[in-house]
Amino acid sequence: MHAVFHMERPSPRARYLIGHLLGGMMGRELVEETDRQRFDAHQGPRLYYGEGGPADAFVLTPSPTLDTGLPPLDPQVDPLGAAFHLLTLAHETGLPEDEHGRPDHEQLQGWTLAAMERPVVDEWALALDDAWSRQDHRLPPRRRSYTQVVTLDLDNGFKYLGRPWWRTLGSAARDVLQGRLRELGERGAVLMGRAKDPYLIDELFEQVTSRYADRTVVNLLVAERGRHDHAVPLAFPPMAERARALSHRHAIGLHPSYASSEVSGATAREKSRLEAVIGSSVKVSRQHFLRFKVPGTFVELEGLGIREEHSLGFSRRTGFRCGTCTPFPWYDRKNERRTELECWPFQVMDSALAYGMRLGPVAAIEEALRLAGAVRQVGGTFVSVWHERFISGHGHEAGWEVVLPRVAEGAAP
Numbered sequence: 001m002h003a004v005f006h007m008e009r010p011s012p013r014a015r016y017l018i019g020h021l022l023g024g025m026m027g028r029e030l031v032e033e034t035d036r037q038r039f040d041a042h043q044g045p046r047l048y049y050g051e052g053g054p055a056d057a058f059v060l061t062p063s064p065t066l067d068t069g070l071p072p073l074d075p076q077v078d079p080l081g082a083a084f085h086l087l088t089l090a091h092e093t094g095l096p097e098d099e100h101g102r103p104d105h106e107q108l109q110g111w112t113l114a115a116m117e118r119p120v121v122d123e124w125a126l127a128l129d130d131a132w133s134r135q136d137h138r139l140p141p142r143r144r145s146y147t148q149v150v151t152l153d154l155d156n157g158f159k160y161l162g163r164p165w166w167r168t169l170g171s172a173a174r175d176v177l178q179g180r181l182r183e184l185g186e187r188g189a190v191l192m193g194r195a196k197d198p199y200l201i202d203e204l205f206e207q208v209t210s211r212y213a214d215r216t217v218v219n220l221l222v223a224e225r226g227r228h229d230h231a232v233p234l235a236f237p238p239m240a241e242r243a244r245a246l247s248h249r250h251a252i253g254l255h256p257s258y259a260s261s262e263v264s265g266a267t268a269r270e271k272s273r274l275e276a277v278i279g280s281s282v283k284v285s286r287q288h289f290l291r292f293k294v295p296g297t298f299v300e301l302e303g304l305g306i307r308e309e310h311s312l313g314f315s316r317r318t319g320f321r322c323g324t325c326t327p328f329p330w331y332d333r334k335n336e337r338r339t340e341l342e343c344w345p346f347q348v349m350d351s352a353l354a355y356g357m358r359l360g361p362v363a364a365i366e367e368a369l370r371l372a373g374a375v376r377q378v379g380g381t382f383v384s385v386w387h388e389r390f391i392s393g394h395g396h397e398a399g400w401e402v403v404l405p406r407v408a409e410g411a412a413p
Contacts, residue, residue: 001043001044001045001138001140002028002029002030002031002044002140003028003029003030003031003044003045003046003047003139003140004030004031004032004033004039004042004044004045004046004047005018005022005030005031005032005033005046005047005048005049006032006033006034006036006039006046006047006048006049006050007032007049007050008048008049008050008051008053008062009050009062010034011066011067012336012337012338013066013067013084013331013336014049014062014063014066014067014080015032015338016084016329016331016338017066017080017083017084018030018032018047018049018060019032019338020087020328020329021080021083021121021124021125021128022047022125022128022129022132024328024329025122025125025144025326025328026125026129026142026143026144027142027143027144028140028141028142028143029140030047040054044138045058045132045136045138045139045140046058046136047059047060047132048060049062050062056136058131058132058135058136060080060128063078063080063081063084064078064081065078065081065085066078066080066081066084069090069333071085071090071091071112072085074111075111075115075120075124079124079127079128082111082115082120082121082124082323083121083124083125083323084331085112086112086115086120086121086322086323086324087121087322087323087324087328087331088331088333089294089312089321089322090333091108091112091115092105092294095107095108100289100291100315101291102289102290102291102315105314105316105317105321106316115320115323116314116319116320116321116323117319117320118320118323118374119320119323119324119325119326119374119375119378119380120320120323120324121322121323121324121326122324122325122326122378122379122380123378126378129142144379145379145413146375146376146379146380146381146382146413147214147215147381147382147413148212148213148214148215148372148381148382148384148408148411148412148413149213149214149215149216149217149344149381149382149383149384150208150209150212150213150215150216150217150383150384150386150404150408151216151217151218151219151253151286151310151346151383151384151385151386152205152216152217152218152219152250152385152386152387152388152391153219153221153255153286153288153385153386153387154218154219154220154221154231154255154387154388155221155230155231155255155288155387155388155389156199156230156231156232156388156389157199157220157221157231157232157236157239157242157388158197158199158200158232158238158239159190159197159198159199159389159392159394160186160190160191160197160198161190161191161197161232161236161238162232162233162236162238162239163232186198198392198394198395199388199389199392199394200242201388201391201392202242202245202246204391205386205391205404206249208404208405208408208409209250209408211408211409211412212408212409212411212412213408213412214413215251216249216250216251217250217251217252217253217284217310218246218250218251218252218253219252219253219254219255219284219285219286219310220234220243220246220252220253220254220255220274221255221257221288222234222254222255222270222273222274222277223256223257223258223260223266223270223288224257226257226258226259227258228257228258228288228289229257229258229288231255234273234274234277240277243274243277243278244277244278244279247278247279247280251284252274252278252280252282252284253282253283253284253285253286253308253310254267254270254271254274254282254284254285254286254306255285255286255287255288256270256285256287256288257270257288258288258289258291260287260288260291260297261287261291261292261293261296261297262293267285267300267301267304268304271304271306281305282305282306283305283306283307283308284306284307284308284310285301285306285308285309285310285311286309286310286311286385287311289315290311290313290315292311295332295333295334295335298330298332298339298341299332299339301341302330302339302340302341306341307340307341307342308327308341308342308343308344309330309341309342309343309344310343310344310346310383310385312343312344312345312346313345313346313347313348313349313383313385314349314352314356315349315351315352315356316352316355316356316357317352317356317357318347318348318349318352318353318357318367318368318371319347319371320345320347321345322343322345324345324380325345325347325374325375325378325380325381325382325383326380326381327342327343327344327345327381328342328343329341329342329343330342330343344381344383345383346383346384346385347371347372347374347375347382347383347384348367348368348371348372348383348384348385348407349384349385349386350364350384350385350386350387350390350400350403350404351387351390353367353368353403354390354397354400360399361399361400361402361403364400364403365402365403365406365407365410368384368403368407368410368411369407369410369411372407372410372411376411382411384407384408384411386404390403390404391404
């Protein structure tokens with residue numbers, strides 16, 4: 001028996017929130033009934049969004065701030081307005097930017113800052129759902145369970161292989177001048193085929209994730225080389241072969257270049273380049289350096305056929321950037337519409353643990369598992385982000401090779 005809802009004063013924002021928080025987020029069908037008489041005659045569970053309403057319906061008081069766009073003063077009084085504020089990144093509007101043009105989350109204040117520590121949107125939705133189920137025992141049980149998704153961004157591809165000869169010579173010269181003889185020897189062994197490139201970590205990634213993850217995503221950076229784009233090009237045959245092999249075992253995503261949110265057509269060109277190599281369409285994406293524009297980047301991605309976006313997380317800390325650990329449809333505030341793009345927020349990224357929070361491997365494992373525990377409590381989706389240099393434990397990342405295996409095992413469903 002499906003549940004229905006009716007809005008006294010229909011609103012696209014309220015329709016979006018009710019449908020997501022008490023429908024999709026709970027894994028059940030929740031249908032809007034616009035006709036009041038048919039709503040009153042419905043024999044199953046009913047939700048009424050408005051003042052008053054039928055005595056036997058679950059009544060949801062309209063949000064006082066939802067349609068104004070203003071932040072709610074008290075999210076406990078106005079959870080719908082607060083949820084919309086977080087899910088649409090309205091709390092980031094007007095924040096100062098860091099050196100990469102991203103919102104400086106250290107400047108967040110008040111309840112929005114506190115909301116980053118817990119999946120508050122999930123908590124609010126579960127509380128509303130519990131209240132509805134206590135009032136109406138006909139409400140179908142929610143279908144929601146904890147899952148783990150492990151994602152990998154290939155920012156380099158290889159450490160030594162696939163580089164132009166002049167870069168290889170320059171790097172070898174620096175090794176000599178700086179006394180890095182061990183790295184010089186390693187570089188030579190890899191280039192002559194006597195040793196494996198340190199960043200070729202696909203086998204280890206597969207071994208770990210096949211045991212503990214519900215799903216894996218590998219995002220490939222395929223941009224032309226630039227100051228912040230260092231990946232080995234797909235024109236290098238071993239890199240193309242590697243991309244095709246990865247596509248047989250994992251969901252493949254695009255890692256749009258550093259400037260893709262500012263350069264018209266860049267994402268489209270990079271997407272076409274990746275699809276031509278792997279021989280299939282790409283539906284997943286995460287922005288390099290987590291650089292994007294709201295709503296421009298998301299509107300462009302939707303138009304290019306991307307259906308999953310994975311950029312919603314912090315670059316320098318852990319936590320819940322949108323206050324949730326459940327994938328959700330992106331709402332375009334500018335055009336007041338629910339889009340076809342689904343956002344998959346992540347809670348932990350290796351570089352944020354190491355560089356932003358300055359944690360060592362042991363403390364990083366503890367912090368990641370703390371976040372996984374918070375996600376597990378609300379039956380959400382724990383998403384972590386990894387890079388080949390940390391999985392390899394090579395060079396400056398020595399010791400980090402144990403972190404992914406330990407986190408993935410500890411966060412396993």
